[in-house]
Amino acid sequence: MTAFGKLIRTTAFRLTLVYLFLFALFAASLLAYFAWNTRRLITEQIATTVTAETGEVSDIFGRRGLRGLVLTIENRALRPGANLYLVTAPTGVAIAGNVGSLAPGVMATTGWSETAYRRLDEQDDAEHRALVHVTELSSGFRLLIGRDLEERRRMFGIIAKAAQWSVLIVVVLGLGGGVFVARRVLWRIDAITGTTQRIMAGDLSGRLPVGRSGDELDRLAENLNAMLERIEALMTGLKEVSDNIAHDLKTPLTRLRNRAEEALAKSASEAEYRNALERTIEESDGLIRTFNALLMIARAESGQARGNMDDFDAADVANGIHELYEPLAEEDGMALQVKTLPAPLHGNRELISQALANLVENAIKYGKPVALPQPLGADAVADADSRRIVIEARCAGDQVLLSVTDHGPGIPEGDRKHAVERFVRLEASRTLPGSGLGLSLASAVATLHGGELRLVDAHPGLSAILAIPALAGGGDRLAAQMPDVPQKAA
Amino acid sequence: MRLLIIEDDRESADYLVKAFREVGYVADLASDGEQGLAQAESGEYDVLVVDRMLPKRDGLSLIGALRDKGNRTPVLILSALGQVDDRIKGLRAGGDDYLPKPYAFAELLARVEVLSRRRGGPAEETTYRVGDLELDRLSHRVARGKDELTLQPREFRLLEYLMKHAGQVVTRTMLLENVWDYHFDPQTNVIDVHISRLRSKIDRGFERPLLHTIRGAGYMIRDGIR
Numbered sequence: 001m002t003a004f005g006k007l008i009r010t011t012a013f014r015l016t017l018v019y020l021f022l023f024a025l026f027a028a029s030l031l032a033y034f035a036w037n038t039r040r041l042i043t044e045q046i047a048t049t050v051t052a053e054t055g056e057v058s059d060i061f062g063r064r065g066l067r068g069l070v071l072t073i074e075n076r077a078l079r080p081g082a083n084l085y086l087v088t089a090p091t092g093v094a095i096a097g098n099v100g101s102l103a104p105g106v107m108a109t110t111g112w113s114e115t116a117y118r119r120l121d122e123q124d125d126a127e128h129r130a131l132v133h134v135t136e137l138s139s140g141f142r143l144l145i146g147r148d149l150e151e152r153r154r155m156f157g158i159i160a161k162a163a164q165w166s167v168l169i170v171v172v173l174g175l176g177g178g179v180f181v182a183r184r185v186l187w188r189i190d191a192i193t194g195t196t197q198r199i200m201a202g203d204l205s206g207r208l209p210v211g212r213s214g215d216e217l218d219r220l221a222e223n224l225n226a227m228l229e230r231i232e233a234l235m236t237g238l239k240e241v242s243d244n245i246a247h248d249l250k251t252p253l254t255r256l257r258n259r260a261e262e263a264l265a266k267s268a269s270e271a272e273y274r275n276a277l278e279r280t281i282e283e284s285d286g287l288i289r290t291f292n293a294l295l296m297i298a299r300a301e302s303g304q305a306r307g308n309m310d311d312f313d314a315a316d317v318a319n320g321i322h323e324l325y326e327p328l329a330e331e332d333g334m335a336l337q338v339k340t341l342p343a344p345l346h347g348n349r350e351l352i353s354q355a356l357a358n359l360v361e362n363a364i365k366y367g368k369p370v371a372l373p374q375p376l377g378a379d380a381v382a383d384a385d386s387r388r389i390v391i392e393a394r395c396a397g398d399q400v401l402l403s404v405t406d407h408g409p410g411i412p413e414g415d416r417k418h419a420v421e422r423f424v425r426l427e428a429s430r431t432l433p434g435s436g437l438g439l440s441l442a443s444a445v446a447t448l449h450g451g452e453l454r455l456v457d458a459h460p461g462l463s464a465i466l467a468i469p470a471l472a473g474g475g476d477r478l479a480a481q482m483p484d485v486p487q488k489a490a
Numbered sequence: 491m492r493l494l495i496i497e498d499d500r501e502s503a504d505y506l507v508k509a510f511r512e513v514g515y516v517a518d519l520a521s522d523g524e525q526g527l528a529q530a531e532s533g534e535y536d537v538l539v540v541d542r543m544l545p546k547r548d549g550l551s552l553i554g555a556l557r558d559k560g561n562r563t564p565v566l567i568l569s570a571l572g573q574v575d576d577r578i579k580g581l582r583a584g585g586d587d588y589l590p591k592p593y594a595f596a597e598l599l600a601r602v603e604v605l606s607r608r609r610g611g612p613a614e615e616t617t618y619r620v621g622d623l624e625l626d627r628l629s630h631r632v633a634r635g636k637d638e639l640t641l642q643p644r645e646f647r648l649l650e651y652l653m654k655h656a657g658q659v660v661t662r663t664m665l666l667e668n669v670w671d672y673h674f675d676p677q678t679n680v681i682d683v684h685i686s687r688l689r690s691k692i693d694r695g696f697e698r699p700l701l702h703t704i705r706g707a708g709y710m711i712r713d714g715i716r
Contacts, residue, residue: 281594288592289675292572299573324645324670327683350574353675361678 012185016178023174024167031163035156042152044287047112047369053083061137069143070096080198083147084117084130090140099144102132102196106162107142111132114149129153173340188217192224230244237301246291248437256283277389293437294385300351312349314400314468315340318393321356329364334387334406336360341394343401352402353416355445355453356391359404367406367461399451400468409462416455442466461479491606493517496526496552497568506539509595520670527555536606539598542569542580550583557584564605568593574673590701594708596695600659607658618653621700621713623692624670625653626698634692644669645688652701652711660687661708 007013061069073085075100086097086387088107100120108112111134116127132146199206207228208221263276322338329336345352369386386407393402442464443453451468493510498521510517518533523544530538530552538556541633553565557704558583560696564587567580580588587601590644622635630646632639641649648669652660662681664670685701694701702710 009587037514124541162650284592285594292675297572320672322668324672324676327687331683351675353672357672357674361676364678413665447552 007179007182007186010182010186010189013178016174016181020171020178023144023170027166027170028163030424031159031166033144035159035163038155039152042155046131046132046147046152049084050131050145050147051468054135054143055135057145058135058137061141061143066141069137069141071145073097083145084132086144088142099146102144102417106132107134107144110136110142115146117146133210139154166404185217192217192221196224199228204228204235214413223383232303236279238298247335250285252283252287252290255465256280256287293441296351296354296438297444300441300448309346309348309356311344311346312472314345314393314402314426315342316351317349317356318391319404321353321360325357325360325364329360329389332368334364334389335367336364336389336391338391339394340392343395344395344470345400345468347447347468351445351448351464352468355442355466356402356404358442359393359466360389363404363406363408363462367408369408395470396467398470401465401469403463403465405458405461405463407458408481410457410460410462411455415458416457439464491515491535492515492534493537493539493540493602494520494525494526494530496520496530496544496549497513497539498522499541499618506595506598510599512547513599521545523549523552527552529562530556531559531561538563538565539602540567540585543565546699550580550585553584564602566605567596568598576705577673586617587631594715596704597661597663600661600664600708603658604655604664606658607655611642616681618656619651620653620656620711621698623653623700623711625649632692634696639691641691642690644684648684648688649692651710652709655711657712659710664708 060072073096077085085098098120102117103115106115107454107472130146136144154303195206195208207225210221211218318340390405446453446466449468454465456463495506507517520529524546540549565585566587567585570591577588616627625632689701
């Protein structure tokens with residue numbers, strides 16, 4: 001498409017054409033109204049003058065007879081810029097006046113008429129038009145008084161010319177303005193299109209240019225940029241997931257394969273084969289678990305799990321998880337406790353339960369007190385205290401906090417921030433048993449509900465807190481994540 | 491027991507048929523949704539095992555059609571879609587149980603046995619008895635022989651579920667689903683610890699243990715040694 005073709009296809013240009021037509025129509029009708037009124041006014045003025053003069057001349061005829069009439073007419077006809085005068089005898093012969101010729105039949109009818117005429121003293125063939133009034137005087141004489149309409153015609157000509165010019169000016173200015181506006185819009189749209197094409201080509205970091213005027217295009221660009229931000233975040237998440245899948249699934253798969261190979265290679269006893277197979281099943285169960293966890297995270301991340309949301313009390317979740325894990329913790333030499341206050345929440349109960357379960361499992365697994373060289377006489381009370389894991393549910397402002405606090409080694413400050421970032425696994429945890437995706441899933445669940453997973457130092461130990469807005473509805477999530485995006489037109 | 495397996499993947503279908511026959515069940519096979527529906531309607535089956543994604547007619551619509559015709563044969567849905575909302579969808583469509591793939595055969599077998607028993611079984615009893623262990627569901631009283639046992643509420647529910655399915659294998663996942671109502675997969679042996687606590691209350695000090703661990707599958711409460 002040519003640049004011009006693009007230009008005239010723009011909405012701005014098309015709108016300009018519509019307005020142009022409307023304005024031209026308006027100008028034309030305004031002038032037409034003006035012309036018509038002017039014409040009427042001039043005609044009325046002529047009629048008034050002619051009527052007055054007719055009365056005057058008739059009066060003279062009445063008082064001074066035909067002779068007086070003829071004298072008056074001849075006299076008046078000679079004045080410069082005189083009106084038209086004609087007196088005819090009952091036979092139709094002209095006896096006085098300055099009219100050379102008239103359209104036929106004009107003298108035959110009395111009253112007003114418009115006619116072509118020629119003056120006596122005019123030699124040219126130019127046709128003139130006049131408004132004339134014919135009166136029947138007594139004894140068959142007829143009197144015609146009229147006025148040339150040249151003035152009216154000229155006035156009309158001026159207005160017609162004005163109309164032409166004004167329409168022309170409207171069209172030129174309108175087209176010029178239209179092209180200007182269309183080009184401006186086109187230029188900005190082209191800039192946006194160029195960027196989007198680059199983005200479509202794979203450069204997700206590109207952003208649309210946003211002007212300073214804050215007009216509708218700027219707002220559109222801002223919103224599109226926010227959308228791109230989200231898409232980029234999702235893509236990054238997806239990439240990290242696939243990287244993690246590659247690592248988390250390939251490693252156990254390799255182990256699985258090696259073990260099978262090893263079992264095949266050495267001709268072993270049935271018991272050894274059995275053992276190898278059992279370990280294979282164990283390994284594949286672990287793989288399935290990892291795979292499920294990854295799927296779950298991906299699902300929570302993409303917001304698909306937002307369907308099964310209902311209202312419940314986070315305290316019930318905390319109590320339920322406490323009840324489930326308390327015997328396990330005890331067997332592991334830990335003391336699992338629960339402290340709850342009513343904390344009504346809207347969300348996916350199953351996912352929040354699972355997130356909390358993951359945090360508790362982590363605390364049981366990694367929250368054991370560090371085996372420091374015991375000072376002499378270390379009291380058992382301190383030891384019991386450091387083996388405590390506390391599940392807590394409460395409200396804080398408009399947030400519901402579900403936390404699990406242990407008194408183990410914790411996570412170093414530097415790593416902590418890293419761990420809260422989605423999908424990031426600490427190197428230290430990769431080597432420990434378990435899928436190691438517990439925190440990732442908990443974080444994904446928190447994000448799904450518009451909240452976050454916080455890791456806080458418990459001096460000593462770690463406090464993992466699921467902070468979730470009490471009324472985490474589906475739609476609030478984006479708003480909570482992107483406070484910079486204007487939600488309504490200002 | 492007669493089973494109908496509706497599964498389009500030849501290899502897993504053959505594996506299932508063979509495995510069920512090995513434990514002494516009659517297992518028929520249908521390889522697509524339409525054939526499965528026709529067979530399920532004509533044959534007298536105790537349990538249907540239905541894959542969710544089938545050619546010609548998907549598993550959920552098959553179950554819907556069956557239920558519309560008043561066929562109440564228990565259905566266990568097998569599916570690669572294992573998320574909570576998939577499960578809910580499956581159960582709403584008329585399935586009686588839902589097992590995500592991949593599964594352990596022991597898990598499937600345990601669930602199929604529970605389903606088949608549910609069908610012809612007597613109405614909910616108020617008192618369960620296994621050997622000299624007695625559980626009264628109304629008064630929440632548990633006694634073994636002459637000894638009154640004190641159980642925590644959750645232990646009571648755990649025992650109640652085990653006794654309801656006395657003589658059947660009950661898997662860890664089944665316990666987590668039915669006693670705790672959680673559908674996620676704990677990474678730890680959390681259920682085992684609950685079982686060992688319960689076991690210490692009902693079996694410790696008695697000559698004949700009633701609560702047995704079935705290796706590679708789960709648990710079973712029964713009188714007599716296996």
